[in-house]
Structure formats: C-alpha cells, structure tokens
Amino acid sequence: TGYPGLAHAAAGLAADASPPGHSPRVEDERLLTGRGDFVGARDLPGQLWARVVRSRVAHAALLRVDVRRALRHPGVFAAYTADDLPEAMRLLHRDLPAPAEPVLATTELRYVGQPVAVVLAESAAAAEDGAELVDVVCAPRSPLSGPEHGTAHLSDDDPRWIATVRQRVGPEPADVDAAVVLTRTFRLPRQTAMPLETRGLLAEWDARAPRLTVHGVTKHPQLTRRLLAQALELDPRHISLPAGDVGGAFGVKGETHPEDLFVPWLTMRAGRPVKWLEDRAEHVVAAHHSRGMVWRAELRAGPDGRLLGARAEIVADAGAYVRPLTTLQALLATALFPGPYRLPRYRARARCLLTSRTPVGPLRAPGRLEAAFVRERMLDLLAHELGLDPVEVRRRNLLTAADMPYDVGTVNEGPVRYDSGDFLGAYERALRRAGADRPG
Known part of the structure; x- marks a missing residue:
C-alpha cells in the first residue's frame, strides 16, 4: 500500500x-x-465505456432522439436509442401495472434521470463527451405532483392510484369511548441511499460458450438472471453474475434498474466488454428513492394513557413507474405501525400515487422507519395532551413476556406475530442503563 x-x-x-x-x-x-474487489476497479481487455443520456425534465412528450453528432465524436464507438432495442428488451417489467417502464424512453419522459439513450466509447471521457452531443427533443408537460401537495382533487378511480394496502385489527376504533382522540399529519420527505461506490456494471459476452457474465449485480441475482434471460432470450444457465465487494448498498442496489438490462445487451451487440459506472449526480436522480409519505395518524386513549385504538391514512409517493418492490414500504409501514405496543383496535389504508419522480424501492428498514417515527411521535404528543410522562405512557402500553405469543393482527408477507420477547422488560433495562428511571 x-x-x-x-x-x-x-x-x-x-x-x-x-x-x-x-x-x-x-x-x-x-x-x-x-x-477490495469492487466493480469500479475491475477492467477487461478491449472494454468499451457506456454513458447514459438521461432526461433533464420531469414530464414531457419525447419527440426525437438524435445521436448523429455523438457518433461523429472521436472515440465514440456506437450510440443507441429505444428504436435499436429488440422487442423483448423494450420493457423492464412486463407483468406489472401500467404505465409500463421502458428500458430506454420511447414516447414519454416521466422523471428527471430516466434513461433516454446510451453512448459507447473507447474511454469514459469520450463516452461522456458523446452523451453531451445527443439531441433530445421533447415537449414539456405539467409534472404529476407528489402527495405533499394534496390529493383531494383526485377521484378514487384516478389512474394515478396504482395500489392500495389495508390493515384491520379488532373492532372499529371510532366506536370506542376515548378520553382523548389525537390526530396529526406528518410529511416524510423522499430520500435515497449514498453508498461509497455508486452503481456499476461490467458485462462480457462469450458467444462461443455461450456465456454472459455481468459483474456488479449485488442483491437479487436470481431475479436479475430471470429478467436477463427473458430480455436477451438466453438460457438462464448461460448467465453468470459473480459477486464482488459491494461498496455499500443500503437497499439502493437491491432493485432491478434499466441499466441492469441494457448494459448486458450492449456487450452482446458490440462484441466487446462494456463497463458502466454512474457518477454521483446520476445516482441522486436515477437510483431508486424511498420514503416520500404523507401520514394522517389518529390515536385514541383513556385518561391514563392506555391505547384504545388507532388509525392511519397514508399516501405514498410511488414515483413514475411501478417496480416489483414499489409497494413494499407501504405494506410494511401499515403492518408494523402497532410496533411493540398493545393496540386492540386498528385501521390503516395506504395508497400509492404515481408522480413525476424517480421510481421508488426499499431502503434500510423500509416502512419500519416511517411507522416507528410516526408512532413514537404520536405517543409523545399523547403524553403531552394528557399531562403524563412520555416514559410512563410507553410503560403502560408495552407488551410483556406474559403476553407472548402475541398476534398483532396485521399482515405483511404473512401474519405479524411475536413468538417471544419482553418489550417492557427490555424498556426498563434501557431506562436503567440511561439513568432515565431516576427522578430529575
């Protein structure tokens, strides 16, 4: 070193x-x-570099993509648009609700960062220069706003609602006689992950074997292999996805993106290895986002702070297209809102809304972070409303070892049940460790 x-x-x-x-x-x-063995440090003899041309507008009709100036630039090997892709390569996921996400944009641009074209060159610098010379002609449209701007103007059958998740536990919360009914609205902004190494791929094709090798797929290799086999019309056994060091992921490398399909296609088309690494600016707009929710939460409690019921109405920003894990955070947020507390009545509805933003997927603790933040903040507000110590409010509602096994009553990928544990006991130990059990 x-x-x-x-x-x-x-x-x-x-x-x-x-x-x-x-x-x-x-x-x-x-x-x-x-x-370390990172994809950014891997190189192959004769490799070409790929640079993606991305939408710079949030919503527009795509009129024309002209790559002729890019092809004349020194060092540029080739440039491709959606018209060059075979039919099997046109869509990222064929079996998901509309609007179907194209691998490269065809007639419409739906978010800043959407792939429009791709340039291949002998060096990374030449590829970047060539990409700047691609002419993208579009007619801007009004962007589809996010849930933080309100959704009252949308009817229940508006096509922007792409999924609804519901939870139901016990009798109707509104029917219980409560000393206090606390209602608040929370706006949780979008975010994305920032791994030290951004997304990248290095693909090579051996037509004689035949063997397609793609370095850089990190979390769902089986799903990516299946999608590649369908798109490239290959036997899955002829696709190899060797693992290296990840360089950080935090969930953002766990969803299949358009690049995961067209970079392997490029190496087959060019007959040479192809390397693609996104820069940080690309990562911010092109790697999937998460969170982006508006909650209207309600707690019903007795005068002693014991929870009697709760309700949650959630609108989740789905971004521009539906992907396999788009609705996961909404599902987990509604299922896990009760958390470690005794909650006999609960209703939740989460609706996912199409917007003119980067598609969403799971990041660290999808749904869990959102649910925990809203729930714990509501408990603090409840304590303030009743004039009680927030520590004592939690103490009166936490599940104990005597409650186990405990059926929460909600469903995520299956029923949410706690087979063991002592949440109150753990809480008391944490208070002692922090010195919070002592007056003053």
Whole structure:
C-alpha cells in the first residue's frame, strides 16, 4: 500500500471493533489496505465505456432522439436509442401495472434521470463527451405532483392510484369511548441511499460458450438472471453474475434498474466488454428513492394513557413507474405501525400515487422507519395532551413476556406475530442503563 504498518493497524482496528468473545472481522484488513474487489476497479481487455443520456425534465412528450453528432465524436464507438432495442428488451417489467417502464424512453419522459439513450466509447471521457452531443427533443408537460401537495382533487378511480394496502385489527376504533382522540399529519420527505461506490456494471459476452457474465449485480441475482434471460432470450444457465465487494448498498442496489438490462445487451451487440459506472449526480436522480409519505395518524386513549385504538391514512409517493418492490414500504409501514405496543383496535389504508419522480424501492428498514417515527411521535404528543410522562405512557402500553405469543393482527408477507420477547422488560433495562428511571 505504500504505508508501512497500515495492515497491522487495520488488523488492530478489526480486533478492537469485535465484541468480547467474538473473532475479529475477517474482511477489514483487506478492505482497509486497498485490496477490495469492487466493480469500479475491475477492467477487461478491449472494454468499451457506456454513458447514459438521461432526461433533464420531469414530464414531457419525447419527440426525437438524435445521436448523429455523438457518433461523429472521436472515440465514440456506437450510440443507441429505444428504436435499436429488440422487442423483448423494450420493457423492464412486463407483468406489472401500467404505465409500463421502458428500458430506454420511447414516447414519454416521466422523471428527471430516466434513461433516454446510451453512448459507447473507447474511454469514459469520450463516452461522456458523446452523451453531451445527443439531441433530445421533447415537449414539456405539467409534472404529476407528489402527495405533499394534496390529493383531494383526485377521484378514487384516478389512474394515478396504482395500489392500495389495508390493515384491520379488532373492532372499529371510532366506536370506542376515548378520553382523548389525537390526530396529526406528518410529511416524510423522499430520500435515497449514498453508498461509497455508486452503481456499476461490467458485462462480457462469450458467444462461443455461450456465456454472459455481468459483474456488479449485488442483491437479487436470481431475479436479475430471470429478467436477463427473458430480455436477451438466453438460457438462464448461460448467465453468470459473480459477486464482488459491494461498496455499500443500503437497499439502493437491491432493485432491478434499466441499466441492469441494457448494459448486458450492449456487450452482446458490440462484441466487446462494456463497463458502466454512474457518477454521483446520476445516482441522486436515477437510483431508486424511498420514503416520500404523507401520514394522517389518529390515536385514541383513556385518561391514563392506555391505547384504545388507532388509525392511519397514508399516501405514498410511488414515483413514475411501478417496480416489483414499489409497494413494499407501504405494506410494511401499515403492518408494523402497532410496533411493540398493545393496540386492540386498528385501521390503516395506504395508497400509492404515481408522480413525476424517480421510481421508488426499499431502503434500510423500509416502512419500519416511517411507522416507528410516526408512532413514537404520536405517543409523545399523547403524553403531552394528557399531562403524563412520555416514559410512563410507553410503560403502560408495552407488551410483556406474559403476553407472548402475541398476534398483532396485521399482515405483511404473512401474519405479524411475536413468538417471544419482553418489550417492557427490555424498556426498563434501557431506562436503567440511561439513568432515565431516576427522578430529575
């Protein structure tokens, strides 16, 4: 590495970071001394570099994509638009609700960052220069607004509503006699993940084997293999997706994006290896987003702060297209809102709304973060409303070991049930550790 003692220091850091009774982490020394196996560091002889031309408008009719100036630029090998893709390659997911997401834009642009064309060149710089020369002619349209701007103007059968998730536990919450009914609205902004290494792919095609190898697919290789086999009309057994170091993911590399299909197609078309790495600006608009919800939450409680019922109405920003995991965060948010508390009555409805924004997918703790934030904030507000200590309000509602096994009554991928645990006991231990159980 050029730094004497760095390997020894890295090994020491790994050992220091290990809990008592555990072996040191085995990967730290290799990663900290620059010997990681990341797709950005992989190169193949004769490889071409790909650069994606992306939409710069949120919503527009796509009139023309002209690549002729790009093709005349020194070092540019080829440039492709949707018209060059075979029929099987046109759509990212064929079996999902409309609007179907194109691999490369065809007649419409629906979000900033949407892939429109792709340029291949002998170097990364030439590919970037060539992409700047692609002429994208479009007629702007009014963007589809997000849920934070209100949805009262949309009818229940408006096509922008693409999915609805419901939860029902116990009798109707409104029928219970409550000392206090607390209602609040929460707006949770969109976010995306920022891994140290952005998304990237390195694809190579051996027509004699035949064998397609794609480096860089990190989380759902089986799904990607199936989609590639369909799009490229290959036997799945002829597609290899070797794993390397991830460079960070946090969920953002766990959804299939358009690049996962057209970069492998490029290597088959060009007959040479193709490498694509997005820059940070691309990542912000093109890698999937998450969160983006508006909640209207209601808690009903007795005078002692014991929960009697709850309701949640959620509008989730789905972005411009539906992907396989688009509705996951809405499902998990509604299913997990009760959390570790005894909640005998609960109703929830989450609706997913198409907008002129980057499509959404799961990030770290999809749905869980949103549900926990809204629930815990509501408990604090409830305590304030009743003049009670927020610690005591939680203490009176947490599930105990005597409640186990406990059926929450909600459903995500299956019924939500706790087979064991002692939430109140854990809470009391946490209070003691923090010194919060002592007056003052």
